[in-house]
Amino acid sequence: MKRLNGIRLPRKKRTEEKPIKPIPLPALVRIPMLMHSGTPCTPAVRAGDYVTVGQCIGTAPDENSVPIHASVSGTVSALTEYCTVTGETVPCVEISSDGEQILCDTCTPPVLESRDDLIAAAKASGCVGLSGSGDLTFQKLAAVKKPQILIVNGAECEQYLSADSRLMSETPEQAVGGIVLLMKLLKIKDARIGIQTDKPLAIQRMTDACKDEKGITVCPLPPVYPQGAEKVLIYHTCGIVVPEDQTAADMGILVLNVSTCAFLYQYAQTGIPLVERVVTVDGDTIDKPCNLRVPIGTPVKELLEYAACHTDRVRTLLCGGPMMGMLLDSQEASVVRQQNGLTAMRRAKSSVRESACIRCGRCMEVCPMNLMPMELNDAYQRRDPAALQAEHLRLCIDCGCCSYVCPAHRQLAEKNQQAKLLLQKV
Amino acid sequence: MKHSTETVSPYIRSSASVQRIMLCVLAALAPAALAGCMNFGFHAVLLLAVTVSTALASELFFRAFFRKRQSIHDLSATVTGLLLGMTLPPDLPLWEAAIGSVFAIVAVKQVFGGIGKNFANPAATANILMTVLFMKDMTVWRLPMTGEAVTQTTLNGASATYWDLFLGNTAGNIGENSALCILLGALFLWLTRTASPIAPLSCLGSFALLTAIGGYDVPAQLLSGTLMLGACFMTADYTTAPVTRSGKCIFGLGCGVLTFLIRHFGGYPEGILFAVVIMNLLTPYIEKLTRPQPFGAADSPQKQKKRRKKKRAAV
Structure with missing residues (x-):
């Protein structure tokens, strides 16, 4: 099989040995009402209301949206506006934490017996593609009418980022549990986990964890960027070419990120919706790169502070990695659901000047x-x-x-x- | 929504730059140029200095005159000047070399929009023009050791051992007489992945094959004349050769075949420069024919038609 082209990025995964640690609870979180690709949610709380962890604070107005939940317990201090990375201005709920992290009593494990249950659960949990895309997971699940193959994206080919590979190394049973759950409910017989060969530990742990499960294979991927792109991943794990006029869903292929699978498993166990996620904080202005478990809505400033960032030197602050990430306007931005990394770099993009094409090919x-x-x-x-x-x-x-x-x-x-x-x- | 390219990924770049590429090419040309200077002495050095400086000056003035952004820092004019100088005989009057250099930069490169926009190799085209304009001066060479002026090279009558040809102890143009130095430079380009060896190798290969079939002396033919320099540095030019791999192969084959035909059936003793320029003109067509098939792309309408015809024929 011919490999698809790509580039070998200089390896800068300084965080791959850094275990995932929880960040100290922020005093204030600002939760934007749009953290997925779709319609923004409508705030369901008012200033002064007391909220608990997992309580719904934003309701989905239509079928292109999922509810948003409080990530800390405390008082809603204000309803403000927030400018997302794509430049849209959406409502935002500010919660000042009381430090108690009291769990909402609606957080009970869902009953999962069929495909419809799964889709409903994915919707209620506020699950989105956790690798940066922010696609609505329930829509993805519903789009695949006759699922044949489940492909799990553990490639993490971006520079700096290691959140997914840490997750696979530390808690492989959660990722595999999610895959088994999906396979059972969607009646899929074949699941493939794509992991780049430069993550031997993750490959090892995942292979061990799915040893006793039938139909799950770990596929090593070349350490070339991009591997996580859907079409590339499908081709390199199954050898299937997705034609231009079709989507993976049309061909019965479901592609999910490994952290999304792990989240679905956790949700099935505990019933706690998507209120926190793992973020890799790195870049050449950061002295202590780390992997942090962060409540959604935490100001990125706190992450930078925790990672000992020289904030005055940052010219490029990115939500995600440097190849696919999106530019954050200020350090006042919040950590959002689909954010897999926070990259703070010294170099500004405008520092290079375009010249004429020399047709080098x-x-x-x-x-x-x-x-x-x-x-x-x-x-x-x-x-x-x-x-x-x-x-x-x-x-x-x-x-x-x-x-x-x-x-x-x-x-x-x-x-x-x-x-x-x-x-x-x- | 904001749509300036500033706010769109990617945010990192590789360390590659046009300047660095041209620096690599200059480094690759250096051994052959130095060998030429050592063999032919001060006038050869002067000649190279004139072609390089006129190339730089004409690019500078042209772009200043037409108020375009200056581009001499990309070093492409330096490469053109040096390459042209290396294809000239060592005793050529300096003013003739200067005219050639100005022609290469202004008429072949800048008029079409500068770097990346020219359709033919500037150095090769300028050399052809000079061969036509200054026929007499362009066909007088000098033996490196004795300094004796000759009008014959190993291509049209003079004889030399393979070893002399390989090392460069023969009469010839400044930069082309040591095959060893040229190959060292080319190897450097290939190993640093600055240039692809496909076109040079297919050019030399097809030429050697035809020469062998025609019953000529293969090593002597390969090592004589501008062939080695032209094949290693001009067929691998980015701008004027196809970008696709199979295109490069076709381009090289064409150059080899044309060189053979011109050498043995044409009016000129050397044919590689003509061959390169002729193939330059065919480059857009070769490129169109050898386009890579996009991953998962629907077939082109022509292909669909063909398939339908086949189906019908089968029925």
Whole structure:
């Protein structure tokens, strides 16, 4: 089987040996009402209300949303507004913690007996894709009508990030428990866990944990970025090519992140909704990189403080890793549900200047989808939708490899994202 | 929504830069250029200095005149100047070299928009122009040891041992006479992954095969003339050769075949530069033919038609 192209990022996983630790409870959390791709929630509490951990504070207005829960117990101090990483202004609930972390009495283990139960539970728990996408898990589960294969993404190919690999090394039984649960309820016979070969400990622990389970295989993936991208992952674990006009769901393939599986297992056991998550804090301005278990809504400032960050030197603060992450406007932002990492870097993106393409062809050689980014870039500069379509822009997975390798520092991947918006308008 | 490229990933870049690539090419050209300077003395050094400095100056003035962003720091003009100088005979009058260099930068490179936009190799094209303009001066060489002027090279009558040809103890242009130094430089480019060896190897391979079939002296033909320099450095040019791997292979094959034809059936003793420029013109078509198939892409309409026809034929 031919491997798909990609790049070898310099390995900067300083946190891979750092165990997951809980962060000291923040005095104040700000929970935005949009932490998934879909419609924002409506706040269900008022200033002055007392809330407990796991209590619903934002209700889903329609089918494109999941409820949001309080991550600390305490008093709602204010209802404010919050600007998300995608630039939308949404309501936000501020809770000042009383330090008690009293659990809400509605948190009881759900009854899980069928596929419908699972979808309902995924919705009620507020589960979203925990690897950065923020896709609604219940929609993903519902979209796969005849599930054949479950693919679990433990690739974690981004630079710096190690939250998923720590989870697989520390509590493999939770991840495997989630997979077994999904397989049982969705009647899937074949599950594959993709893990990059540069995480031998995670591979070892996961292989041991699923030794006695039937139908689960651990697939080692090459230590090349990107592996976690859906199409790449499917191809490298099962050898299946997803055609341009179909989705993985159409082909009966369900792809979930390993931490999402682990969360679903925890929810099935305890009934506590998605109120905390593991975040890797790293970057070249950070002295003590770490993996932290953080209540949702904790200001990122507290994470930076805990990780001994030189905050005055930070020019690029990212939600996620440097290849796929999104730029945070300020250190006042909150940790959101889909945030797998917090990267604080010294270098500003604007420090490099674009020059003319020299046609070296490196962008083409690294593109996992075999596209020709320089031709796409030309087509975008001409604002030519027909040419963009002929160059198969739709296949682009926004991995950013082309921008990464370009010796002329051209912003190829960035232009592709803008070109997609152009195509939407036409 | 905010849509400036500033707010879109990725936020890291590899250390590659155009400047660094060109620096690698200069380093790769250095051994052959130094060997030429040692063999042919001061005038050769002067000639290289003139081609490089005129190339830089013409790029500087052209871009200043048309108010474009300056680009000499990317070192591509330096490479062009040096490569052109290396394909010139050691006793060429300096003003003729300067004209060639200006032509290479202004008429072949900058007029089309500068680096990355030219369709033919500037050094090769300028050398062809100079061969036509200054026929007499361009065909006088000097023996490295004795300093005796000759109008014959090993391609048109002179004889030399393979060893002399390999080391560069023969009459010829400044940078092309030591095959050893050229190969060392090329090896450096291939090992640092600055350039791909596909086109050079397919060019030399196809040329050697045809030469053997034609019953000529294969090592002497391979080591003589500009072939080695042209194959190693001009067929591997980024801008004017196809970007795809199979395209590079076709490009190299074409160069090898054309060089063979020109050497043995054409009016000029050397053919690699003509071959490179002719293949440069075909590059867009080769590239179109050898496009990689996108991962999971639906077949192109032509392919679908073909498949339907096949089905019908089968029925």
